[in-house]
Amino acid sequence: MNNNQVLDRWTKEKSEELYNIKNWSSKYFAVNKKGEVTVNPYKRDDTASVSLLDIISGLQERGIDMPVLLRFENILDSQITFINNAFNNAMKKLEYKGKYRGVYPIKVNQQQQVVEEVAKFGQRYHHGLEVGSKAELIAALSAMKDKEAALVCNGYKDTEFINLGLYATKLGFKCFFVIEMQNELDIILEHAKRLKVEPHIGVRIKLSSTAGGHWSESSGDRSIFGLNTAQLIEIVDKLKSQNMLHCLKLLHYHLGSQVPNIRDIRSAVLEAARVYAELKNEGAAMGYLDLGGGLAVDYDGSQTNYSSSRNYTVDEYCADVVEAVMHVLDKVGIEHPTIMTESGRALVAYYSVLVFNVLDVAEFEKFETLQVPPEDANETIKSLYETSLNISPKNIQECYNDALYYRDQIREMFNHGRISLRERAMSEKIFWNIINDIAKTKKKVRFAPEELENLESAIADIYYCNFSLFQSIPDSWAIDQLFPIMPLQRLNECPATNAVLADITCDCDGKIDQFIDLHDIKKTLPVHKIADGEDYYLGVFLVGAYQETLGDLHNLFGDTNVVSIKIDENGGYDLVSEIQGDTVADVLSYVEFDIKQMRRNFRQTSEQAVKEGKILLSEQRTIMDAFDVGLAGYTYYEKDEKNA
């Protein structure tokens, strides 16, 4: 940032640009005149937007502590509409003769509330569910009412799974058994005959097309799921021989999740449509082409084929898919099938926002004026000081090397007892001053040395935040996925500093030091300096997909509080439901502690202390109370007022 920009008045528009919110928020989130982030599920301007800070203060009045996962149910509703409309519009425009039917893959967010909301909001479009296990099938059956919507069963299916699916078929559900393994077919045919029901059968194939992105392994010849062409032919022959080919109705593949490049999507559709045509020619009934998931979310808003993004819009995705199917099938005169997709990420990512407060800040100290080392100081310390005086755009690399060299020497000398702790402290101040200067000077250099690339994060402030990365955004840790993160307030003020975020797990991996950027990855996040006693909130957006159930109990930080919110069209809102996060007792019991036994043990310890005269009997009671309060408490950092 140059001086002119600092002098210009900062505006909310500048914040919008800085955090790129317009490009990743799909219009669901924006910044209002007060400089606060707002949510607007209707994607219209102003009237129906609600400030997240207002929601937070409402939660706090109700005694709901940070961190909180906010779920906006209308966003889910809007996304279902959005995707269905996009397909329907594309089909209309291209004069596609078939229909679109989406199914939501439960694994993407299995929370009861999410599954039920998809089933409810999806009814208008007959949007169904996809399951990959018995447990998910049971969840789906308990939530689904719409018999026109599809229920797609993927995954390994044992007899129990298959029986349940066949009963669902009897009840009138459009339940597809997608064959991934050859032996599943035998079980299905055997039990279908016994139960006198005609199963809807699908086949999952491996494509030779592959996709880039994080999850590229789930497609292609090496994929562990799906049938190769030889196996596919065997299935067809078996069905033929048993006079059951009319039950083969669906062709499915799944290219992998978050496919950033439209070219990969298109070539997969073309290949699958060819297989579809051949199955039809073999005499199978068909009628359904299920393209799996893969529709990506533009997490960084860059609209590129970078793994956190996608180089296509949802409209383009739909048009390309429909066009590719028509391209293949029209040539051979095959009727247009019902196109199905299993988009999970694109459906639910926008719907949740993780909100937390900043607990503490470790500022990078900038020692403006350094003490000159005394005459009799160690020579190496003097040399280090000399280095600090000579930094210029021409020699930053050299100064950096020198500084590192002297610092290491000084540490070595300290270890051998040749310099004192005070001397070491003085030299460390000098060292960090140099690093800070180099970072500043680096900005004036057109091509900074590669080695100095990460300097910004080394001199960033550390903002300690009230959340667990492992619990709430596990993909940030596991696969370096980027999520948009930004302050929720003061956005009409220039953020005066840059920070990396540390969580409260005390794990050195429990930090966020990669942030979205239009062209690259930012190492630090621009944030405001926090005044004493000020509540400063950050939001991690687009966390509705995959993050909730992958989370783990690192350091026994449990599930966060979850609040489901419905925004009405006039800009009011209702708390539809609140799910309390785990208590300390909850998480301890997850790892098989026996809470009653723990209390007994601790009581004994305190009884003993009474006996030994270390505490009074009245104190013992207070101590036991504190133990119980601890057990019942939230696993995250709780504000003092609450217990006062």
Ligand SMILES: *Cc1c(COP(=O)(O)O)cnc(C)c1O
């Ligand atoms: C995970 C999965 C999906 C969901 O993929 P998204 O990219 O999240 O839409 C769909 N189908 C199958 C078979 C899956 O395993």
